[in-house]
Amino acid sequence: xxxxxxxxxxxxxxxxxxxxxxxxxxxxxxxxxxxxxxxxxxxxxxxxxxxxxxxxxxxxxxxxxxxxxxxxxxxxxxxxxxxxxxxxxxxxxxxxxxxxxxxxxxxxxxxxxxxxxxxxxxxxxxxxxxxxxxxxxxxxxxxxxxxxxxxxxxxxxxxxxxxxxxxxxxxxxxxxxxxxxxxxxxxxxxxxxxxxxxxxxxxxxxxxxxxxxxxxxxxxxxxxxxxxxxxxxxxxxxxxxxxxxxxxxxxxxxxxxxxxxxxxxxxxxxxxxxxxxxxxx
Numbered sequence: 001x002x003x004x005x006x007x008x009x010x011x012x013x014x015x016x017x018x019x020x021x022x023x024x025x026x027x028x029x030x031x032x033x034x035x036x037x038x039x040x041x042x043x044x045x046x047x048x049x050x051x052x053x054x055x056x057x058x059x060x061x062x063x064x065x066x067x068x069x070x071x072x073x074x075x076x077x078x079x080x081x082x083x084x085x086x087x088x089x090x091x092x093x094x095x096x097x098x099x100x101x102x103x104x105x106x107x108x109x110x111x112x113x114x115x116x117x118x119x120x121x122x123x124x125x126x127x128x129x130x131x132x133x134x135x136x137x138x139x140x141x142x143x144x145x146x147x148x149x150x151x152x153x154x155x156x157x158x159x160x161x162x163x164x165x166x167x168x169x170x171x172x173x174x175x176x177x178x179x180x181x182x183x184x185x186x187x188x189x190x191x192x193x194x195x196x197x198x199x200x201x202x203x204x205x206x207x208x209x210x211x212x213x214x215x216x217x218x219x220x221x222x223x224x225x226x227x228x229x230x231x232x233x234x235x236x237x238x239x240x241x242x243x244x245x246x247x248x249x250x251x252x253x254x255x256x257x258x259x260x261x262x263x264x265x266x267x268x269x270x271x272x273x274x275x276x277x278x279x280x281x
Contacts, residue, residue: 003232004279006224007240013221015247017214019255022083022248024211029198030080033211034073034189036203040212041219042182048175048223057172065180068165073185075158078151086148087258093267094152096128096245101160102167102238111235113278120277121239127271128242130263163225163241167234170226178222236278246271 017037024033056062075098082091103121113121162181169177228237246268252258260268 001279003228003237004240004275006228006231007237008243008275010221010224010228011241011243012247013217013224014241015244016251017218017221018079018083018244019248019251020210020214021080024207025080025084027202028200028207030077030084031189031193031196031198032200032203033080034077035186035193036208036211037215037218038073038182038186038189040215041222042179042186042215044216045175045179045182045219045223049173049179053173053175055173057169057176061169061172061176062180064165064168065177066184068162068169068177069181069184069186070188071158071161071165072181073188075155075160075162076185077189078158079155082148082151082155084148085151087252091148091152093128093245093249093264094149095155095159096242097125097156098158098160098163099125099128099238099242101157102163102241103235105164105167106233106235106238109234111233113233113236116280117236117278120274120280121235122274123277124239124242124271124274127267127269127274128245130267130270160238163238164234166222166226167229167237170229174223174226174230177226178219181222182219239278240275242271243275 021033021037057065079091079095082095103125165181166177169180225237225241228240249258249260249264249268253260
């Protein structure tokens with residue numbers, strides 16, 4: 001049960017962060033948003049490590065943490081760009097299919113959920129798919145792919161790889177796993193930014209504060225998710241991460257007044273019921 005609570009809290013923070021970052025990327029270049037949010041997250045986690053967990057983890061954990069940072073940089077940049085050019089109600093649910101990567105790897109590692117939990121997993125993933133394939137009245141003509149879908153698929157693949165790296169690196173230390181992931185992603189994005197030189201003219205003082213808060217919440221969620229993988233099965237914890245788009249979609253509905261179709265509503269309800277079944281099992 002503790003693993004479920006930790007993972008659900010992490011996914012809620014991730015979803016809220018994706019919503020705010022997605023709004024910001026409509027005005028500010030993705031690289032600038034990533035540098036501010038991830039830089040703030042790196043500083044916060046470095047402080048946590050120095051204060052509470054200064055012992056350096058084994059080489060295996062370091063390797064997976066750094067690899068997770070590369071995967072996360074590609075995945076989150078793709079997600080932010082997808083949210084910038086497409087509708088949150090379509091892009092976010094597709095990106096949530098990153099859960100499938102964690103589920104497959106978890107089963108290969110020997111995870112064996114109960115029958116009730118398996119039903120919950122199917123319900124949660126099906127809910128995300130329903131939300132993803134809901135028709136978009138404002139979308140492209142029949143037979144054409146909606147804007148942002150390509151970025152969403154790319155995000156799903158690489159964010160799924162990040163979940164697996166979290167599991168491997170978090171076996172030694174949750175705080176270190178979050179620190180290592182940002183230790184590789186921040187320099188990577190900084191190098192790209194130096195080469196491409198994105199404009200910072202649209203960045204206001206309040207944007208820096210807001211995005212720094214997003215970065216702190218995002219890395220806090222990273223630590224919580226790493227703790228969840230240490231307390232529970234990767235297959236189950238990864239599925240609960242599928243709540244991320246549910247949070248984003250609901251925020252888009254109530255803050256931006258985006259229309260939710262009946263399919264999307266059913267998907268949200270089904271995903272939440274699936275998580276409840278996982279917790280009960």
